[in-house]
Amino acid sequence: MIAAPPVLEVRGISKRFPGVLANDNVNLTLRKGEVLGLLGENGAGKSTLMNMIYGLYKPDEGDILVNGEAADIAGPKDAIELGIGMVHQHFQLVDVLTVTENVMLGNESVSGPFLRRDTARREIEALSREYGLDVDPDALISDLPVGIQQRVEIIKALYRHADILILDEPTAVLTPQETRGLFKIMRTLLDKGVSIIFISHKLKEVLEICDDVVVLRRGKVAGHADPKQSTEQSLASLMVGRDVILEVDKAAASPGDEILNIVNLHVHDDRGLPAVEGLSFGLQRGEILGVAGVQGNGQTELVEALTGMRPVAEGRFYIKGEDLTDASPRRVTERGVGHVPEDRQRDGLVASFTVMHNLVLCTYYQGAFSSSIVVDDRAIADNARELVEQYDVRPPIINNIAGGLSGGNQQKVIVAREFSRDVDLLIASQPTRGLDVGSIEFIHRQIIRMRDAGAGILLVSSELDEVLSLADRVAVMFEGEIIDILDIDEADRDTVGLRMAGVREGGQTVGAP
Amino acid sequence: MTAAGKTKSARRLAFKLTRKRIIAILLLILGGFIFFESGRLDSELVTTLTFESRSTGEAPSVADIPVPTAAYLLLVGLLFIVSGALNLYEFEAVRWRRGSLVLLALCGALFIPTVIIAAAAGNDTNLTTIVAESLRLATPLAIGAFAGIWCERAGVVNIAIEGMMLFAACFGFTTLFFLRGTALPLETAQLLAVIIGLLAGGCIALLHGWLSITFRTDQIVSGTVINILAVGVTSFVRREYLLSTEAGAAKLGNFAIPILSDLPVVGEAIFTNQPIFFMMFVMLAFTHIVMFYTRWGLRTRAVGEHPHAADTLGINVNRTRWINVFISGMIAGLAGAWFSLEATGSFNDGMTRGAGFIALAAMIFGKWTPIGAFGAALLFGFSDSLGIRLQMVGVGFPVQFLQMVPYAVTLVVLAGFIGRASPPKAVGQPYVKE
Numbered sequence: 001m002i003a004a005p006p007v008l009e010v011r012g013i014s015k016r017f018p019g020v021l022a023n024d025n026v027n028l029t030l031r032k033g034e035v036l037g038l039l040g041e042n043g044a045g046k047s048t049l050m051n052m053i054y055g056l057y058k059p060d061e062g063d064i065l066v067n068g069e070a071a072d073i074a075g076p077k078d079a080i081e082l083g084i085g086m087v088h089q090h091f092q093l094v095d096v097l098t099v100t101e102n103v104m105l106g107n108e109s110v111s112g113p114f115l116r117r118d119t120a121r122r123e124i125e126a127l128s129r130e131y132g133l134d135v136d137p138d139a140l141i142s143d144l145p146v147g148i149q150q151r152v153e154i155i156k157a158l159y160r161h162a163d164i165l166i167l168d169e170p171t172a173v174l175t176p177q178e179t180r181g182l183f184k185i186m187r188t189l190l191d192k193g194v195s196i197i198f199i200s201h202k203l204k205e206v207l208e209i210c211d212d213v214v215v216l217r218r219g220k221v222a223g224h225a226d227p228k229q230s231t232e233q234s235l236a237s238l239m240v241g242r243d244v245i246l247e248v249d250k251a252a253a254s255p256g257d258e259i260l261n262i263v264n265l266h267v268h269d270d271r272g273l274p275a276v277e278g279l280s281f282g283l284q285r286g287e288i289l290g291v292a293g294v295q296g297n298g299q300t301e302l303v304e305a306l307t308g309m310r311p312v313a314e315g316r317f318y319i320k321g322e323d324l325t326d327a328s329p330r331r332v333t334e335r336g337v338g339h340v341p342e343d344r345q346r347d348g349l350v351a352s353f354t355v356m357h358n359l360v361l362c363t364y365y366q367g368a369f370s371s372s373i374v375v376d377d378r379a380i381a382d383n384a385r386e387l388v389e390q391y392d393v394r395p396p397i398i399n400n401i402a403g404g405l406s407g408g409n410q411q412k413v414i415v416a417r418e419f420s421r422d423v424d425l426l427i428a429s430q431p432t433r434g435l436d437v438g439s440i441e442f443i444h445r446q447i448i449r450m451r452d453a454g455a456g457i458l459l460v461s462s463e464l465d466e467v468l469s470l471a472d473r474v475a476v477m478f479e480g481e482i483i484d485i486l487d488i489d490e491a492d493r494d495t496v497g498l499r500m501a502g503v504r505e506g507g508q509t510v511g512a513p
Numbered sequence: 514m515t516a517a518g519k520t521k522s523a524r525r526l527a528f529k530l531t532r533k534r535i536i537a538i539l540l541l542i543l544g545g546f547i548f549f550e551s552g553r554l555d556s557e558l559v560t561t562l563t564f565e566s567r568s569t570g571e572a573p574s575v576a577d578i579p580v581p582t583a584a585y586l587l588l589v590g591l592l593f594i595v596s597g598a599l600n601l602y603e604f605e606a607v608r609w610r611r612g613s614l615v616l617l618a619l620c621g622a623l624f625i626p627t628v629i630i631a632a633a634a635g636n637d638t639n640l641t642t643i644v645a646e647s648l649r650l651a652t653p654l655a656i657g658a659f660a661g662i663w664c665e666r667a668g669v670v671n672i673a674i675e676g677m678m679l680f681a682a683c684f685g686f687t688t689l690f691f692l693r694g695t696a697l698p699l700e701t702a703q704l705l706a707v708i709i710g711l712l713a714g715g716c717i718a719l720l721h722g723w724l725s726i727t728f729r730t731d732q733i734v735s736g737t738v739i740n741i742l743a744v745g746v747t748s749f750v751r752r753e754y755l756l757s758t759e760a761g762a763a764k765l766g767n768f769a770i771p772i773l774s775d776l777p778v779v780g781e782a783i784f785t786n787q788p789i790f791f792m793m794f795v796m797l798a799f800t801h802i803v804m805f806y807t808r809w810g811l812r813t814r815a816v817g818e819h820p821h822a823a824d825t826l827g828i829n830v831n832r833t834r835w836i837n838v839f840i841s842g843m844i845a846g847l848a849g850a851w852f853s854l855e856a857t858g859s860f861n862d863g864m865t866r867g868a869g870f871i872a873l874a875a876m877i878f879g880k881w882t883p884i885g886a887f888g889a890a891l892l893f894g895f896s897d898s899l900g901i902r903l904q905m906v907g908v909g910f911p912v913q914f915l916q917m918v919p920y921a922v923t924l925v926v927l928a929g930f931i932g933r934a935s936p937p938k939a940v941g942q943p944y945v946k947e
Contacts, residue, residue: 054825056824056825056946075827076824076825076826076827077827080826080827086825088825092819092821092822092825092826093819093822094814094815094818094819094822094823095818095819095938096814096818096938097811097814097815097818101811102822104811105811105812105815105822105823105826105828106812106823106826106827106828107826108808108811110807110808113803113807113808113809114806114807114808115806115807115808115811156826
């Protein structure tokens with residue numbers, strides 16, 4: 001078979017940011033009608049590279065060739081004209097505008113200065129039909145689930161006649177079902193001659209959809225892999241540069257006393273609408289209860305209520321038998337509850353504080369770190385040095401500003417703080433979101449260690465693989481309710497995936513007539 | 514919230530202070546007040562609503578409406594109390610829920626007529642004059658609010674509207690003042706004065722843009738600086754150049770809209786008016802159409818909500834902001850020109866009297882939409898005109914309290930009614946291209 005002609009070539013690209021060499025002499029080739037997988041740890045330079053192709057950054061050295069010709073891409077406008085479209089990791093959609101307005105933005109169909117929404121709408125409908133991207137052109141973005149928003153992003157690129165599509169971690173926010181839907185769409189696109197660069201952390205997906213894989217490590221191309229001859233293990237090793245244990249190694253759980261008991265809990269979201277509707281379940285010491293579910297089904301509100309950050313509308317919960325409904329976060333913390341929050345930048349750290357001060361955010365006022373009203377910085381520094389070493393925070397400098405660390409290392413700071421306390425109940429929400437395999441492996445091991453030391457662990461994750469590999473029991477949350485709790489032995493991907501989509505036992509869809 | 518109960522029945526008992534209930538409580542208080550006051554009035558008292566000013570003996574083209582004051586107020590008081598009470602309760606049945614909301618709307622509609630009737634208490638009151646006066650006083654507020662919309666929709670906070678207005682009022686008038694002695698005809702001089710006013714507002718807006726877009730200064734700080742600067746510079750100009758002679762000039766002349774000005778009643782009161790007054794309606798239509806029906810408006814809104822998204826589609830975020838801020842400044846300049854050139858024909862220190870801030874409140878009350886802001890400005894204009902009217906009729910308490918009416922209305926409206934407004938998401942955040 002003759003290889004298809006290259007549509008996009010990157011030759012010897014380098015990009016420096018102050019103090020960091022983000023891309024170092026990177027080469028890659030995307031061929032027509034193929035999917036090129038781009039793998040790499042956090043901070044390996046994948047997004048930087050893509051942003052250069054899309055014109056958001058300028059490379060310091062090197063060339064980008066589109067259809068064999070050197071392209072000078074000074075801004076997104078140039079990239080769009082060259083037929084390059086990008087679906088960003090964080091969707092670039094304006095919430096308060098409709099699908100049509102978002103799609104046409106920047107490339108409006110107009111007569112004179114006036115918008116022609118009808119023309120754009122017809123074009124969107126045509127694209128929807130052609131590529132199987134079902135979406136209502138008049139819906140507001142804020143009313144759409146993420147899976148549909150992603151379709152809007154793809155339509156945005158196609159509307160601009162993109163034939164090179166960059167998908168930056170497109171599956172991070174999707175359910176397994178939605179991911180399958182995305183792959184179907186990708187295959188349709190490939191059939192129509194679109195070429196795709198696919199960035200992902202999920203090795204399984206890369207092996208499934210890609211025709212070729214490039215692995216970046218610390219800004220350099222660490223190697224190529226042929227998906228047909230690779231395994232998850234080999235890709236992971238190539239990515240991290242050492243052997244990684246992907247399977248979580250853990251003994252069977254030995255549950256002890258009940259530590260958390262939730263009775264008919266109701267919680268409202270920010271808009272005052274019911275987000276958690278009548279949850280009841282218990283959690284024992286020495287077990288990990290995984291809460292699976294697509295993001296936005298009440299998990300956030302559940303965790304915030306349990307940690308005292310959000311008022312409870314109705315119902316009670318008990319920690320170690322004590323009623324802590326609507327207790328303050330400090331009281332909850334002092335009862336031996338550790339919390340790894342979902343949004344580490346918002347709720348987990350004070351970004352402008354140093355690592356050492358972030359490490360005592362919930363204990364700074366206690367005897368060990370302060371006497372009367374004066375904090376003891378020396379004790380805080382000693383504590384920090386020990387934790388930074390133990391939890392492998394990089395760089396191990398305790399006076400660094402926390403906001404300057406990479407996502408994975410920020411997460412390690414939080415984990416170090418929460419896990420080093422005397423914790424009986426750990427509530428971990430998306431503990432490994434956006435982290436690379438190396439950091440994930442580390443945090444997973446710590447969670448198992450906590451469990452084996454006798455803590456009860458409530459693990460909330462929209463990452464199905466994470467829940468399945470860590471949990472001893474799996475609770476699936478859908479639209480504010482736990483629709484099923486499964487033992488890990490009976491929880492397979494398909495069953496849990498179906499429950500996540502709202503299908504109850506016996507195939508009945510929640511909310512269907 | 515801790516009171517929120519353990520069981521369903523407990524939850525029903527727990528009383529939640531929703532916005533609807535706050536309004537219901539206000540209605541109850543107001544209804545009770547009106548009810549008891551009506552009892553103290555002479556039951557023979559009749560308020561006559563008239564529609565045109567006329568000299569004695571002339572037959573009215575629109576009939577007057579006599580309203581028995583005490584009886585009317587008694588009824589309205591009862592209506593307020595009933596609808597307040599009904600709205601305190603969360604009905605399960607849709608019919609009741611809808612019914613109580615209709616009552617609430619009726620109370621809202623009756624609010625302004627009731628205030629007028631109560632204020633006139635037994636005298637004649639000319640409705641057309643009140644409407645015309647409200648519109649006239651709403652002019653700087655509405656135009657100021659449109660200025661705010663142009664700026665904030667693009668993601669730049671503009672609390673400097675007050676300062677921009679003051680600059681425009683000062684420089685517009687100064688221009689007219691110095692052109693007075695020249696050979697230029699008055700109309701031309703006035704037109705030039707207004708244009709200079711616009712440009713003065715625009716120039717100050719460029720300063721705001723320079724500080725907050727280019728140097729990414731906090732936009733509130735930048736706005737405050739401009740407001741303080743405006744007070745200083747304009748009073749300096751007045752002392753140095755305007756005080757030397759008796760500073761007064763002709764106001765902008767009336768202009769009659771063809772055909773419409775021949776209408777009975779409203780023709781003279783509304784459609785024969787000064788130019789900036791008419792510009793308010795032009796700016797309303799212009800702002801609304803540009804914001805919601807043109808490419809520029811779509812890009813502006815995108816830049817104010819999610820600048821990075823706009824950037825990834827090849828839209829120049831900061832250029833869009835610069836242009837919008839400049840237009841905003843010119844519109845604020847128009848509002849400023851109203852004070853010195855249209856309303857008074859003179860310039861005084863601090864003559865905008867906080868109108869720029871009330872315009873901002875109108876913008877927020879109107880949820881950053883031109884039509885909403887216009888409605889809010891009308892409400893403020895009405896309460897302003899009411900204050901003046903009550904002052905003329907003469908009521909039994911100090912005039913200063915009456916002058917507080919517009920500001921009290923602003924406070925109540927902002928606190929009680931609009932609740933959580935949703936500004937453009939990126940407002941106040943300088944855009945940094947990574």
